[in-house]
Amino acid sequence: QKEVEQNSGPLSVPEGAIASLNCTYSDRGSQSFFWYRQYSGKSPELIMSIYSNGDKEDGRFTAQLNKASQYVSLLIRDSQPSDSATYLCAVTSGGSNYKLTFGKGTLLTVNP
Amino acid sequence: EAGVTQFPSHSVIEKGQTVTLRCDPISGHDNLYWYRRVMGKEIKFLLHFVKESKQDESGMPNNRFLAERTGGTYSTLKVQPAELEDSGVYFCASRTGIDTGELFFGEGSRLTVL
Numbered sequence: 249q250k251e252v253e254q255n256s257g258p259l260s261v262p263e264g265a266i267a268s269l270n271c272t273y274s275d276r277g278s279q280s281f282f283w284y285r286q287y288s289g290k291s292p293e294l295i296m297s298i299y300s301n302g303d304k305e306d307g308r309f310t311a312q313l314n315k316a317s318q319y320v321s322l323l324i325r326d327s328q329p330s331d332s333a334t335y336l337c338a339v340t341s342g343g344s345n346y347k348l349t350f351g352k353g354t355l356l357t358v359n360p
Numbered sequence: 361e362a363g364v365t366q367f368p369s370h371s372v373i374e375k376g377q378t379v380t381l382r383c384d385p386i387s388g389h390d391n392l393y394w395y396r397r398v399m400g401k402e403i404k405f406l407l408h409f410v411k412e413s414k415q416d417e418s419g420m421p422n423n424r425f426l427a428e429r430t431g432g433t434y435s436t437l438k439v440q441p442a443e444l445e446d447s448g449v450y451f452c453a454s455r456t457g458i459d460t461g462e463l464f465f466g467e468g469s470r471l472t473v474l
Contacts, residue, residue: 252402284465291364291451291465292403336403346391346455346463347416350403 251275254337254351263360267324271337271351274318281313282348283322284336292336296322327358362386364466366452372472378440381469385434385454392435393463394427398448406450409435410457421446442473 252273261267269283280299284292296311298304298320304311310323320339324331334353341349365384373379385392394406406425407417411432420427424443429435439446449468 282463289467291467293465294462297462338403346393347405347408348395348403348463349405350395352400352402 251341251349252337252339252351254335254354256352256354258355258357260357260359261327263327263329263358265327265358267327267331267356267358269322269324269335269337269354269356271320271322272318273320273337273339273349275339275341275349276315276318278339278341278349280340280346281311281320282338283309283311283320284338284350285331286334286336286353288334324356327356329358329360332356332358364452364454364464366450366466366469368469369467370470370472372474373442374474375444376441378438379442379471381437381439381450381471383435383437383452383454383466385452386464388456389454389464390432390457391455392429393453394435394437395451395453395465396448397451397468398445401448403451406437439471442471444473447471447473 283296286292298311298313308325312321336353337351338348367382392409397403405419408415409429426438451468453463453465455463
């Protein structure tokens with residue numbers, strides 16, 4: 249049974265559009281939720297963290313968390329070609345604050 | 361400031377051989393993690409060091425894997441003997457001791473076992 253699931257993609261959006269990335273998780277005890285961006289061959293880079301229900305905005309990025317539905321999402325507004333990457337959803341598990349469980353990732357392509 | 365560095369970036373070995381991967385965390389980061397991504401799968405936790413002590417090694421696949429962090433600085437992950445299913449990308453990550461400290465990842469060491 250998968251613990252963190254992401255829409256498989258690839259997701260293709262035109263430049264300037266909103267990209268919506270979704271993630272569900274199975275561990276109700278998870279407390280911390282993260283979105284990482286990974287360019288091909290590069291390290292995963294943290295772009296958003298969220299810890300409580302609701303929305304969290306940072307520039308063009310908005311993370312949304314619904315613990316009751318065990319759902320977390322990432323919206324990217326005004327998508328740019330430089331946003332093209334794999335987006336990884338990660339949640340904490342096992343009672344640890346930083347033992348991360350990852351989804352497989354969603355490949356996002358922003359077309360100029 | 362240098363990020364998390366890993367060496368080698370890519371290693372190709374034959375089944376049965378030994379490989380040692382190295383990770384240099386960001387200076388001052390007490391917490392060091394190893395993760396692995398095998399082809400087509402998600403990134404999975406292997407183990408966690410706090411300074412030189414293993415805090416959690418629940419993700420280590422079997423006793424062919426040995427991780428060390430002598431002196432609480434750099435860490436090595438040795439696979440001996442390597443099997444085909446060990447192929448994948450091994451990521452190292454580090455963070456400070458602050459509870460909300462961001463986890464910084466290295467670019468990974470790609471291991472190919474033939």
